[in-house]
Each structure stands twice: as C-alpha cells, then as structure tokens.
Amino acid sequence: MPAARTRMTRQRAEILAELRKAKNHPTAEEIHARVRRALPRISLGTVYRNLELLAQAGEIQRLDGGTRGRRYDGDMSPHLHVRCLRCGRIADVCGAALEPALDGLAAEGFAILRSRIELEGLCGECATAMPGSPARPLRTPDLEPDSGGPHE
Numbered sequence: 001m002p003a004a005r006t007r008m009t010r011q012r013a014e015i016l017a018e019l020r021k022a023k024n025h026p027t028a029e030e031i032h033a034r035v036r037r038a039l040p041r042i043s044l045g046t047v048y049r050n051l052e053l054l055a056q057a058g059e060i061q062r063l064d065g066g067t068r069g070r071r072y073d074g075d076m077s078p079h080l081h082v083r084c085l086r087c088g089r090i091a092d093v094c095g096a097a098l099e100p101a102l103d104g105l106a107a108e109g110f111a112i113l114r115s116r117i118e119l120e121g122l123c124g125e126c127a128t129a130m131p132g133s134p135a136r137p138l139r140t141p142d143l144e145p146d147s148g149g150p151h152e
C-alpha cells in the first residue's frame with residue numbers, strides 16, 4: 001500500500017470515518033462524543049483541529065453560519081442544505097435540482113470545487129413548537145384519545 005498523500009493519523013482517520021457515517025451534519029462536540037468510543041483519550045481540541053485540517057484538504061465540508069455553531073459534512077458530492085434557524089439542525093435537500101445549475105456554471109468555464117448553498121427555515125420539530133405555525137401541533141398521549149381502532 002503506497003503512503004497517502006497527506007499524513008493520516010489514526011485520530012484523523014477515526015474522525016473522518018465517523019463523519020462519513022453521520023448523516024446529520026454534526027458539530028465538533030458531537031463528533032468528539034462519537035470518536036471517544038474508539039479513542040477515549042482524544043480531546044475536543046484535537047477533534048476540532050483535525051476537522052479543520054480535513055476541511056482544508058477538501059476531505060469534508062465545513063458548514064459555517066448561523067448562531068448555533070459550525071457543523072461538518074463528510075459528503076462531498078454537490079448537494080443543497082437546509083438549516084433550521086431555531087435549533088441549527090442541517091439536513092440534505094434531496095433531488096437533482098442542483099445538477100442543471102452546475103452544468104450551466106461548467107459551461108462558463110468554472111470548475112466547482114465545493115458547494116455552499118444553504119436554504120433556511122424551520123425543521124419539523126421547531127415548526128410545531130412555534131405558535132401560529134401552519135404545521136400540526138405535537139401529538140401527546142393525553143390529547144390523542146385512542147379512537148383509531150379496536151386493535152390493542
């Protein structure tokens with residue numbers, strides 16, 4: 001096996017593996033909690049430093065902005081994000097709507113190295129918690145009498 005182009009420490013490899021597994025665009029703190037299962041002595045500072053190095057190397061995406069802190073994405077394919085303005089959660093926007101736009105840019109001579117397109121809104125949980133929101137209120141056992149049917 002030839003040596004990697006960049007020196008990949010065990011810690012960095014572990015952080016990268018966890019981030020690629022995660023689908024929820026975690027914060028450094030969340031990644032730290034996951035990586036600690038394999039590397040109990042790793043510090044948050046080490047995780048943060050390695051995340052920055054991975055982002056600079058183009059291995060991961062750094063998702064800045066918002067007041068809820070920086071998040072990271074191990075998925076480097078061009079895709080849209082939607083960020084919840086209330087809790088800071090980030091989700092991927094599914095669909096191929098981005099592809100024609102990227103094709104158009106390529107036609108003008110641009111090579112796309114990373115995408116930073118972000119929609120903003122409220123996630124399902126936050127939308128239901130906001131007064132006057134059009135979403136349905138949260139179901140609670142007290143307010144939902146079992147009128148669905150005779151089963152159970």
Ligand SMILES: [Zn+2]
Binds near residue numbers: 085086087123125127
């Ligand atoms: Zn939310």
Ligand SMILES: [Zn+2]
Binds near residue numbers: 081091
């Ligand atoms: Zn993403």
